Amino acid sequence: MRFDLNILGCSGAVPAYGRFPTMQLLNVQERLYMIDCGEGAQIRFSDFNVKWGKLSHIFISHHHGDHVLGLPGLLSSMGLNHRTAPLLVFGPPKVGQFLEQACAFTKHLSFPVHFHEVDPALHKVVFENKALEVYTLPLRHSVPATGYLFREKERPRSMRGEQIERYNIPYTAIPDIKAGADFLSPDHGNVPNEVLTLPPPRSRSFAFCSDTAYEESLLSYIYGVDLLYHESTFLQKHHGQALETGHSTVQEAAMMARNADVRTLVLGHYSTRYPVLDRVLQEAIPIFPNTILGSDGLIVPLMLNP
Numbered sequence: 001m002r003f004d005l006n007i008l009g010c011s012g013a014v015p016a017y018g019r020f021p022t023m024q025l026l027n028v029q030e031r032l033y034m035i036d037c038g039e040g041a042q043i044r045f046s047d048f049n050v051k052w053g054k055l056s057h058i059f060i061s062h063h064h065g066d067h068v069l070g071l072p073g074l075l076s077s078m079g080l081n082h083r084t085a086p087l088l089v090f091g092p093p094k095v096g097q098f099l100e101q102a103c104a105f106t107k108h109l110s111f112p113v114h115f116h117e118v119d120p121a122l123h124k125v126v127f128e129n130k131a132l133e134v135y136t137l138p139l140r141h142s143v144p145a146t147g148y149l150f151r152e153k154e155r156p157r158s159m160r161g162e163q164i165e166r167y168n169i170p171y172t173a174i175p176d177i178k179a180g181a182d183f184l185s186p187d188h189g190n191v192p193n194e195v196l197t198l199p200p201p202r203s204r205s206f207a208f209c210s211d212t213a214y215e216e217s218l219l220s221y222i223y224g225v226d227l228l229y230h231e232s233t234f235l236q237k238h239h240g241q242a243l244e245t246g247h248s249t250v251q252e253a254a255m256m257a258r259n260a261d262v263r264t265l266v267l268g269h270y271s272t273r274y275p276v277l278d279r280v281l282q283e284a285i286p287i288f289p290n291t292i293l294g295s296d297g298l299i300v301p302l303m304l305n306p
Contacts, residue, residue, distance in 0.1 A: 001029050003152065003204045003302040005227060008044040010268040010294040012233050013066045017275050019296055020044055021066035022268065024229070025055075026150055026206060029131050034058040035148060035208050041070030042077035048297055052078050053085065057127065059134065060091030061210060062120070062145035063098055072102040079108035086112045090127065090134075092120045092144050120146035123221050128153075137221055139212035142246040147209040149222060157197035167191055201304040207262075210269050213242065214252040219260045226302050228262040229294070231269035235279060238271070250280050254287035268294035 004027040009020030021038025032055040034041075045052065061067055071089075078087070089099055096115045103113055118126050118136050121144070127134040130153070137147030156178040163169070167185045169177070177183055183191045207222040209215075210231035222228060233247040242249050248256075250267065257265035265288050267280060274280060277293055284291040292300065 002027050005206060005300040007268065007294050007296060007298045008048065009038045010270060010296055012269050012271050014272050015039060016272040022210060023070060025050065030054060031056065036061055036067040037070040037074060038066050039069040041074040052081050052083060056085065056087065058089045059148045060089065060095045061147060062092055062141060062143050063094035064143065068095060068098050071099060072106050075102060075109060076106045079110045083111045086114060088114050088116060090116045090118055092146060093117055118146055120144040137207065137209060137218060139209060140215045140246060141211045145211055147207065149207045151205040152203040154203050155200040157200055159197055163196045204302045211247060213246050214248050214256060222260050224261055226263045227266065227300060228257050229266045229268060230256050232267040232280060233269050233271050235283060250283040251287060254284040254291060257288040264290050264292060266292045266294045266300060
């Protein structure tokens with residue numbers, strides 16, 4: 001089952017060098033969840049052949065322009081493509097104010113848009129369905145901002161096909177067995193669940209942390225995630241600028257990944273000071289070797305884990 005991160009934009013506040021502002025798509029079982037919606041979002045959907053109809057939820061971190069200015073164009077393009085399915089948008093309060101204005105001035109809006117306000121100071125579940133739970137992550141930025149943690153729900157155990165026949169298990173008993181129950185056989189007595197089933201793959205997880213300064217409290221919330229996206233706006237020589245603006249350096253992003261014991265780190269939200277990003281990766285690798293340099297169009301698949 002798919003669990004892929006697609007980076008549509010990896011630039012900081014200003015689009016530059018072919019890099020669009022922050023926007024990402026998470027594909028979970030062919031349903032798309034958008035995270036932030038920077039300027040030119042509808043262009044990136046077209047560039048990377050993203051199907052509009054699969055997008056039903058957008059999660060916005062904060063109200064700065066490079067994270068929300070793509071909403072009016074995206075909404076308009078969806079309307080012009082005759083969308084009718086509802087769209088649910090999550091974000092801090094000022095995102096809702098911006099969304100209201102965007103909807104008011106967007107023509108051809110043929111579908112309902114619902115806003116779900118989140119508290120950026122809290123770590124809590126804000127959305128769930130059969131496959132997924134989404135938590136907010138309190139960030140530390142110049143304005144109230146929230147990250148998001150996407151975590152797959154645990155799947156049921158898998159039946160061993162040969163054991164169904166061996167113990168003559170009726171199909172009506174299978175749902176309970178897959179949920180963890182033993183089976184009471186007339187001929188064999190109590191058959192333990194582990195004899196009848198295989199454990200499911202480990203649930204996958206993705207944490208989005210942008211925009212934020214290095215924030216120690218995040219460690220417990222994102223510990224052990226499969227994939228961490230952490231902003232890396234500045235090289236270490238511009239650490240003072242990072243402190244002033246509520247952003248992180250590359251080294252701080254790598255430290256977060258190392259200290260949270262994540263599997264993979266992907267970097268992004270690069271300052272326009274850096275037309276070439278080689279130095280960015282060079283600063284991260286010594287601290288956290290399993291680092292990926294985020295780029296527009298990059299797809300990072302999360303494989304099923306045993």
